[in-house]
Amino acid sequence: MIERVLAIETSCDDTSVAVVRHDGWVESVVSADQDLQHQPFGGVVPEIASRNHTLQLLPAAELALEKANLTFKDIGGIAVTSRPGLIGSLMVGVVTAKTLAAALNLPLIGVNHLEAHLLAPFLRDAQYAPPEGFAPPYLALAISGGHTQIYLVRAFGDYEVLGRTIDDAAGEAFDKFAKMVGLGFPGGAKVDKLAKSGDQKAFPFPRPFLDDARLDFSFSGLKTAALRILQKMSPAEIEARKADLCASYQEAIVDCLVGKFDQALSVNDDITRAVLTGGVSANSRLREATEAWARKRRVQLVVPPLRYCTDNAAMVGYAGILRLNRGEKSDQSLAPLAQSEF
Ligand code: KG4
Ligand code: ZN
DSSP: OOOEEEEEEOSSSOEEEEEEETTSBEEEEEEEOOHHHHGGGTSOOHHHHHHHHHHHHHHHHHHHHHHTTOOGGGOOOEEEEEESSOHHHHHHHHHHHHHHHHHHTOOEEEEEHHHHHHHGGGOBOSSOOOOTTOOSSEEEEEESSSOEEEEEEEETTEEEEEEEBSSOOHHHHHHHHHHHTTOOSSOHHHHHHHHTTSOTTSSOOOOTTTTSSSOOBOOHHHHHHHHHHHHTSOHHHHHHTHHHHHHHHHHHHHHHHHHHHHHHHHHTTTOOEEEEESGGGGOHHHHHHHHHHHHHTTOEEEOOOHHHHSSOHHHHHHHHHHHHHTTOOBOTTOOOOSOOOO
16 A cells, blocks of 8 residues: 655645645645736736746646655656646646656556535644544535536445536636625635625626536626726725625625525435635635534535645655545656546
């Protein structure tokens, strides 16, 4: 059995390296976001993201080992996010992982980034452990700047997508709105903060698909509705009503997310556990609404700490070591994939 792996995550704009044990214990994780580099462009610029990964990745790997008091000799395998994501960003991680695996003669495993998000609740460290006995089957809502999916996790490796966004991701919906009201990028957290002092009912935003039996999401109409409302307001008016705008817009997203989670539970009524994961799970109103929903529906809800919800290599390491210890392995033909099903 492999004791620990070095894991690499570079699927979008976070460079992250972790050392993770087979039981999910995170020995170290070193991450560098690139918000400062992408901010002037109001979004992630793929070319800039991959260039920064090449600069940051090896120093992050060295630091991750140092923080864990280990050397490459203590590592039993290399795990790397190979799909889905920005192709240039993934490429940097995959090439680095393949080089390390070949140079150190270690087994290599390519990891699906979404599977990694789904397994984040099982990570553990000095401050966090999953609730006693928490295990599949569970429903999971994976929401970030790049993805928005509802899954049924039946067992390790057995995942069904119950619903997904047909256009923008939830985080993207937050970010685009934040940009429209002049809050900068990435703006989700700023919308969250401002919304606390606003009126959720001040503006009528649509709740796309909420009356539909499909478990999919659509957020692009929400963005258009916001644009129409803003076009009718003067800059001074927008400024004065920013908190109300944020609260109303956020509430529409939260209603859609929690509403679909609820529908997913109704069609899988033998399920008693749920997970909220991805960067958008930092949203305070969403947490509050999901917790209230879980209490009402008697669901055991796990929201991993934010450090394991946002893109990080620890979750990649855990997914990777589980697969390696089941006898799976990638070889030197491992190639990044921008898209991947499930
Ligand atoms: O998982 P993540 O760090 O990176 C990926 O996109 O994969 O998620 C980042 C996203 C951004 O869209 C950001 O605006 C959003 O999560 N976000 C939030 C909050 N904090 C981060 N959205 C709403 N409320 C927040 N508090
Ligand atoms: Zn992600």
